[in-house]
Amino acid sequence: MPRFGSNFIVLRGDKNTAPSQYLQGTVQLRLPTSQKVKGVRLSMVGHLRAAPHEPSLPAFGTSQTHTIFEHEWEPFDITPLAEPDASGRIPAGNYEWPFELLIPGDTPETTKGCSRCSIAYYLKADTIREKPGAVPQSFRGIRIMRTLPTADFEMMDATTVQSKCGDVLSYTVSVSHRAVALGTSVPVEVNVSLPGPGWRAESIVSRLVEVHELDSSVVSGHSAYSGVREVLSWDLLEIHGRKDNMEKELEETLCIVEELPLPQEARHCSPDVDALGIRVSHVLHVDFVLENGEGEVIKRHVPIPIILFVSPAMPINGMGHFIRTRSPSPVSTCAGLLVPPPYGCHFGDEKLEVPSSPEG
Numbered sequence: 001m002p003r004f005g006s007n008f009i010v011l012r013g014d015k016n017t018a019p020s021q022y023l024q025g026t027v028q029l030r031l032p033t034s035q036k037v038k039g040v041r042l043s044m045v046g047h048l049r050a051a052p053h054e055p056s057l058p059a060f061g062t063s064q065t066h067t068i069f070e071h072e073w074e075p076f077d078i079t080p081l082a083e084p085d086a087s088g089r090i091p092a093g094n095y096e097w098p099f100e101l102l103i104p105g106d107t108p109e110t111t112k113g114c115s116r117c118s119i120a121y122y123l124k125a126d127t128i129r130e131k132p133g134a135v136p137q138s139f140r141g142i143r144i145m146r147t148l149p150t151a152d153f154e155m156m157d158a159t160t161v162q163s164k165c166g167d168v169l170s171y172t173v174s175v176s177h178r179a180v181a182l183g184t185s186v187p188v189e190v191n192v193s194l195p196g197p198g199w200r201a202e203s204i205v206s207r208l209v210e211v212h213e214l215d216s217s218v219v220s221g222h223s224a225y226s227g228v229r230e231v232l233s234w235d236l237l238e239i240h241g242r243k244d245n246m247e248k249e250l251e252e253t254l255c256i257v258e259e260l261p262l263p264q265e266a267r268h269c270s271p272d273v274d275a276l277g278i279r280v281s282h283v284l285h286v287d288f289v290l291e292n293g294e295g296e297v298i299k300r301h302v303p304i305p306i307i308l309f310v311s312p313a314m315p316i317n318g319m320g321h322f323i324r325t326r327s328p329s330p331v332s333t334c335a336g337l338l339v340p341p342p343y344g345c346h347f348g349d350e351k352l353e354v355p356s357s358p359e360g
Contacts, residue, residue, distance in 0.1 A: 007142055007318035009103050010310075013149035015275075018105030023142065026096045027076060027125055034089040038079075038128040042099060043072040044142065045124065046108070048276055050117040050218045053225040064219055068108060068276065069121060073099055075128055088130070109146040112320065113270030114212055117278055122318075141318035145271075145310040148179060155179035161302050168195050173286045173302045181311035182271055183322045185259035190236060190286060192254045195298070201254055202297075204236040204288040208262075210270060215277035231269050231282075234260050262308075266316045271308050282308050 007025075011018040027042050046069030076097040082090050111119040121142040126135045148155055159178050164170040169192075176187040190204060208231040216224045240256045263269045273280040283303050290298040310316055315323050 006315075007140060008315050008323075009142070009144045010312050010315060011103070011105050011107065011109065011144065011146045012312075013105070014146075015106040015108075017149060018146065020102050020105050022100050023103055024098070024100040026098050029078070029095045029127065031090060031092045031095070033092050034085070036084075036088050036130050037090050038075075038077070038130065040076045040078075040097065040125055040127055041072070042076065042123065042125045043070070044101060044121065045070050046119065046121040048108075048117075048119050048218075050214070050278075052219055052222045053116050053212070053214060053227060054222075063116075068119070071101060073101075103144065107144055108275035109273065110143045111270065111273050111275060111278055111280070113210075113267060113280070117212075117214065117218065119275060119278070141320075143316050143318045143320070145315060147309055147312055148307075155307065159304050159306070161304060163300070163302075169193065169290070169298060169300075171288075171300060171302075173304060175284060175304055175306055178305075179307045179309055180262070181314065182266065182269060182308055182316075183262060183264060183314050183324075184311075185261045186284060186306065187259055188236075188257075188284070188286070190254075190256045190288070192288060192290070194252055194254060194290065195292070198292045198294070199290055200292075201237060202289040202291050204256065204286070205233060206236055206260060207233045207285045207287070208260075208269075209283045209285060211279075211281045211283065213279040213281075218277040232260075232263065234258075236286075264322070266320050266322055269308065271310050282306050 009021050009023055011021060013019075023044075027040055029037070029040050031037065045067065048066045048068050049063055051063035076099075078090055078095055081095050082093070084090055108119055110121060111117070121144055123140045123142060124137060125140075126137040129135060156177050156179075158174055158176050160172060160174040162170075162172045171193065172189075172191040174189045176189070180186050186208070188206060192201065192204075194200070209228050210231050211228050212226070214225045216222065236256050236258060239258055239260075270280045272282060282305070284306050286302040286304070288300055317323055
């Protein structure tokens with residue numbers, strides 16, 4: 001059974017610049033009784049599984065599987081660890097061997113979150129015995145994640161959409177930074193200048209949409225595909241706590257500043273991906289409806305592309321779960337981005353002692 005210090009690998013940067021990273025662990029063989037065993041085989045395999053994405057075609061029975069990564073270690077021999085008896089049986093006990101593997105920086109990252117395509121990695125261990133037959137096997141998932149390069153300053157920039165319709169309406173929708181760590185929240189600000197007295201906001205709704213694209217090479221015999229799915233939606237007026245009394249307010253400008261929480265389970269939302277012909281991207285949509293009670297209605301739709309990524313401060317393990325710190329406070333934005341923080345947002349600061357110069 002493989003055991004790890006951690007069952008995930010974080011590749012920092014795109015496939016052209018990310019350095020390689022080591023996967024390290026131990027493989028353990030537990031013998032409850034003495035047995036004729038020679039050792040353990042260990043291998044790591046990566047599979048791309050894909051099925052046609054057209055809604056009219058079933059996913060079951062039409063999927064295709066391709067091996068994209070394969071490595072097998074030299075067999076782990078048990079004889080240096082235990083002396084067999086006269087009958088060739090190894091004494092009962094626990095036996096361990098360390099292992100490591102350098103994962104190249106251009107390895108396609110784990111991709112999950114879609115029922116019709118995935119990239120997954122796992123370790124497989126089985127015992128080596130003298131006689132062929134049923135051999136116990138053990139499997140452990142490995143997650144390969146790709147995060148932002150440490151010098152990607154553009155990811156800290158705000159994304160803003162502004163529009164003005166004559167003297168009637170003006171609005172601004174802003175996300176304070178383009179890149180958002182999975183498991184945290186999207187910082188959004190909406191400012192709407194109401195057309196005049198009597199106007200009110202009937203609804204302001206935000207939706208996170210995931211865009212899936214597949215090249216024609218991913219599923220043999222099928223054309224390229226592009227589709228979307230809605231991950232989450234938020235009623236901003238309700239979150240802001242103003243929906244019930246909105247009619248009573250006569251403000252000329254409506255301002256909503258909120259943190260929109262992302263799913264707390266990794267399987268409900270994929271990070272941005274571009275690997276082996278599979279691309280996943282995200283768009284935050286904001287729709288608002290204004291009315292004045294006399295039948296006049298103004299509707300606007302604002303799309304804002306954002307980037308979702310896995311933060312090394314809150315990685316995803318081989319089982320697909322976020323690894324959270326024991327601290328009850330959430331992962332902060334500046335800790336998740338792992339790029340130089342904005343002014344006033346410091347982490348990892350340490351006071352250093354500077355030795356005084358000798359007298360004289």
